[in-house]
């Protein structure tokens with residue numbers, strides 16, 4: 086039988102060997118070890134999230150909430166729980182999941198650590214009930230706070246990146262769709278919309294899933310054109326809706342508050358309505374007539390200038406924009422543009438992306 090020990094404050098942490106534990110004490114030691122391990126796990130996970138809030142997002146509010154949670158977790162980490170630790174005898178310390186060895190993006194790293202913290206808090210909530218009458222409810226509350234933090238943080242990251250994005254690639258069917266999008270991402274693209282008006286849903290699901298993974302691995306946002314169901318199915322960052330698509334409020338209800346909803350607008354009335362209905366961004370166009378949206382009359386540069394003066398949310402000039410005329414669109418007031426053909430049909434999408442971004446970066450948009 087394993088010799089048991091107990092932590093004695095009076096011996097400065099020296100473990101004093103005593104009689105073997107009674108069955109009841111043995112169970113108590115197991116519970117203590119579970120609590121000790123999960124208190125550590127929760128704090129470590131929170132610290133990893135906190136570092137991103139502090140250095141990546143520069144957000145005092147999120148950093149403070151992580152810190153408060155860490156401190157509250159630490160308050161429960163008593164010396165008797167620490168004393169129950171048995172690292173050499175813990176078979177779990179050598180078990181790592183292959184996914185822990187590789188993270189494809191900061192987003193997946195954050196998601197994995199939120200998951201880790203939530204699991205640890207759930208364990209603390211349940212086993213804590215055996216330790217202290219208030220521990221279960223304290224950790225239940227913390228678990229809900231972590232859910233709220235995760236949802237707010239992910240939403241904040243999306244909005245921040247949306248506001249930072251200057252160039253928006255809207256895709257059209259192409260044999261080289263994935264490689265073209267990747268080339269543009271290599272050039273610094275941070276916002277992609279999957280748009281295929283003719284494919285069947287099997288192909289749409291397949292391509293959208295690949296593109297979402299690709300975009301997220303480059304830290305870019307991924308939006309789905311028209312289809313809220315597809316956006317949810319592939320875990321996209323949001324949806325783009327035209328005037329004939331579903332109401333913004335309905336999309337928001339389905340997607341939740343943290344995903345992005347964009348709306349096409351062609352005139353001032355549509356712009357004001359989109360803003361009032363809670364769109365996160367708008368398309369402003371067509372600036373020029375374009376075969377990609379054949380038959381839609383141009384709204385022109387005058388509407389670009391109107392958007393510059395009147396839009397309180399990010400807006401993307403769209404329609405017939407290319408490397409030759411982008412400076413006219415910028416001169417009319419555009420700080421962000423959305424493009425189909427000039428990127429999808431480009432021989433060197435990386436170079437075209439870099440050029441378009443270099444022109445857009447000459448003007449500064451308002452920040453988030």
Ligand SMILES: Cc1ncc(COP(=O)(O)OP(=O)(O)O)c(N)n1
Pocket residue numbers: 253255278280282310311325326327328329330347348349350367368369401403423
């Ligand atoms: C950024 C952006 N702006 C406008 C549109 C056009 O949307 P919509 O009017 O719904 O037309 P379709 O793209 O669905 O043909 C867009 N997709 N993206």
Ligand SMILES: Cc1nc(C(=O)O)sc1CCOP(=O)(O)O
Pocket residue numbers: 255349350368369370371372375376377378403404405406423424425426427
């Ligand atoms: C998809 C789309 N929406 C528009 C709008 O004005 O709402 S213009 C457009 C097509 C833009 O394609 P290209 O960059 O190839 O001209």
Ligand SMILES: [Mg+2]
Pocket residue numbers: 310311325326327330
């Ligand atoms: Mg549409």
